[in-house]
Amino acid sequence: MTTLAVALLVTDAKKAGAITAIGDLTPNYTVGFSRACCAIGPGVTFETPPTHWYSHGAVVDTIYSQAWQEAVSEAEPSDPLYGLILFTAQNASDAVAWAQTNLESQGLRFVPDEE
């Protein structure tokens, strides 16, 4: 089995559909999209509405990531996986730093937690 670290980024509008679509596509490896993201900028708080959602799998069989990539590349604009972004890495030891890099490349950051 070949594995990768995989991160996925989806828009808020596509989130629910993407969870279902990935669950149908790879039922043995489901994705939750539990981290809310928003645009980098001043005034971000825990109440800032999410524009995107991020998920991370540290050890993902390439069978799954390839299936997702193919589905994304073939998706039409109305499909739930259209526009989904996949990030992959080998030996990504620091998931937090990697997430920050991935999100910043899209002009995004995590919505902070309520303290």
Add this chain to the structure above:
Amino acid sequence: MTPALKLILLQGVGWSPASLGASLLALVDARRADKFIASGGSVSSITDIVSGNSFEQSFATAKPAYNATGINGGPSFDFDGIDDEMTYAGVWLPTGANKCRIWTLARQDSLAADATTRALFSYGGPTGGTSRQVRRGVPSGVNRANTNTDNAGVAVSVSNTTVDYSGVHVTLSDINGATAQTDVDGVAGTPATAVTTSTGTTRTRLGANSAASAGAFGKIGISQLLVDDGSAAAVSQTPFILAYLKAIGGIA
């Protein structure tokens, strides 16, 4: 101190969590392969040895990894600090004014440059004022172990400001109904007033806080989680609990 007691304290010989009897309220042990379910390196279920309640996670991306050599050559449940968490949808641990002590043996992996407050364990309601949490914070630029609870319904956060909470450590969150205190590797923290009244009964969670949508995700490897009732009988066994957990963690 007698040589025998010293040996017990150094190696945990002759003492086990079962020695706490009815004072033992929860025990998670990454060495107990019969108490968790792992597949492809991901953990989908962890069962509390005392209550039989199970922490669950259905989404594959949110499952912690099983690390066979995560702490002192022994196993740990490794949470990624992004979205890994495991939840039991209820609380069997002390609430309201009832005291408890939460012990962890964990590897804290977050760098001090990451200022996000991150939780190892949480139970109760969805907010800081309704839950009891073991956390890692970064006051004054240094990783610190931290306990969250409430004082008459208002969240109280108290860190151990002596020990750098980076790497493998034993933490004790002592919530006794009047004060809360965080000890690390036996080094006592300063108590804060915490007349607990408001710990809720919503959920119990490993790897994040107990909010409805999990947050404060911990970047940690957990080997042991032990909760006792804070009774005099349990407190009298403090040196043995500490020695037992230190021995597993290889902490001098």
